[in-house]
Amino acid sequence: MNITVDKLGFWIIIFLTFSANISVAGVNLSVGLLFILLFIHLFQKRIDIKAIYKESKEVINAILIFFAVLVLSIVFSDYYKLGLDYLDKILRYLIIYFSIIHFIKKKDQLNKIFISLSLSILISSLFSIYQYFILNLRRPAGFLSTLTNESVLLMVLSIMVMLIYRTENKARYYYIFVSLISVLSLIVSNTRGAWIALIIGLLFFAFFVDKKMLVALFIISIVIIVLFPSFKARFNSIFDLNNSSNNERILMWRSAFEMWKDRPIFGHGIGSFEKLYPEKYILDIARVKGRMYAHSNIFDLLAETGIFGLISYLYLFFSIIKHGINRLRILKVKEKTIVYGYFLSFMTFFIHGLTFTNIFISHSANIFWVIIALYIVDLRLLKT
Template identity: 30%
Template sequence: MRLNEISIERIHTWAFYLLCGFALFSNISIAIANIFLGTLTALVLFRLWRKHDDWKNALPDGHIGIALLILMGAVILSSCFSTDISRSLRFFGDYYGYRMLALYAVMLMIWEKRQLAFIGVCVGISFFINDLAVIFQGLVQGNYRASGFSIYMSVGGFLSMLLPVLVLLLLSGRLDMRYRILAAVTLVIGCMALLFNGTRGAWLAVPIATFICAAFLIRDRKKLLVGTAIGALIFAGIFAASPALSSRFATIGDTKMQSNSERFLLWTSAAHMFADHPVFGIGFAGFKEAYQGQYILPEAKEPYLEHAHSNVMHMLAECGIIGLAALLFWWWTCLSYGFRTWLATHEIAALLIPAILLGLILQGLTEYNMGNSAVMKLHWLLMGLCLQWLQLNEGARRFSR
């Protein structure tokens, strides 16, 4: 069979299988996940070669699509003012091309809700397996910064996005009983993994993101407050009973702890970069060279850090006020779309968008998770699944315009 004789339907089927494979390894193996994603890249290019008149379907509709293009444009503009333009543009291609490929592929080639749901289940299986490994490392090996098969901070990002999603799915009552039980078990395992992973940013991001989104889901404020209080008491009891957890939690506000003080120094250096380059920043992907070569403070004890440990400060340093404004506009557009669509249609996929994004934003206040390849690949897949689910509903679709 010639390449030009392969049907579009068959290409879409292959894309579905590759997305399932990527989702299945998204939490447990960067290398294997990249094999699926790399193959998917070739398939997307082949799909566009075979049929390219619908290429716009790969992008979100309406205001969300516009906000995304504005963000990309701001990053490209910043790259043009970089001291190493080619490097900045290469990183742009990685961050907004390859790492976002799952979103493009889902929106271009996955047109059945059953397939969207199955890809989501594969993500859940991957999450569950890695969380079991995290718990084993914590309980058996006494590792309170456990990472399972992944990397410590990556697991914090996974937990920050997926735990609020699981809570909302369970509270919504939209799951069948068999899936509800599996989701509940996965949630409990995930909460245990959250404790043993020890990512302080995730400890704060998960409850805050969950509470904000649950406030839109649960109309009875008394039930919301009682449920929140019960959850807080359970975790407070666990922290009180574990000296290792309580001492780790106490460091959140300890400005003298090196991890915290080093962040303040990084943010100060990032502010200096912004002061010198306020409009376009030092150039996308230029933080490492600028920090280590010019802006590192004499008090810094870790001279080889590569990012600002904050999405906001990192964007401000690299892309200036133009980049930060575009990023904030992107966040606001997604959050407002998700909340407005939920209030109008009560489609749970709409409420999952702010849950996923708030988890990323809140953990990213003290960590540059937007630069974490594994976290962002999963983030874009999750966003693509939710957006495409809503795109298939005409009632929800109009709110993106």
């Protein structure tokens, strides 16, 4: 029974990662099935909770603190019913994390997950490119909404870049192909926040892993400017405070800051921005009267979960980085590339989240927790 459940759990995780950039329903179905399998193993006492906690206690502590603060923001909220949906999301993220930690025990399983993720973004990217060049969509989005699609794409693309450097067989050329297609998809998406996140992330990765990569990045930039003249104007608009999109974001951030000032400790509760923004905090010059989020993890967390929410979010990233730095001290030179690859993924998520709320958008958040779990498992398997 144990072997059957383990194998079934692994293949469900494969389906989950394949659905990463393709199907929300696929991810939701996978999480539901994984919950059942985890419950079976808990009932059979097959899950070694102490061992799971011991191998990454600083990361798990940060995760639990972050989720505890989210729950407290709901408890102290005047709109607690709006936040109840987030209890389901918190449970979902925990299921994803502990399922991968528990069911993935071999390197060949991890490699199959990487292939599954690569197929997900390859299919999505090809569809996005088709939307742009054939259907003439200005903001192609693959199978998801544009910003969510790019948030997922950034995280998984970062893993593909890492795989290029850690793979020695012919599969390396496949990961190069997937990465190039994904970058093209990212370019035609016209998502400026994603561009900035990728550029900064790749510069970081190149500095620590391969400085020759800087030359390749420069050449690719020139090619992009030549082939996509509109890219330059779109990129330049990032720095234009009079740009309507930029100005609208600034107005939302100002409103979110005012919300935080009224409830600075635990905020107004998760989900409250959507209700309070049009009713009380929207500025007169704002164009769009209804917003679900403040278009920034930082400002959303301040408004909805208060200063404790923001601190716990930043502490989560600090704990992941601290965990990785501790491993860098004992890893071989080539193995360090793995840590930097995951750092690249987390960095692109964080930077993109400065101008987009990807920590609460279910699909991008789902993959965020997948990547955190893969990071822990990958470093564990380096010892075997």
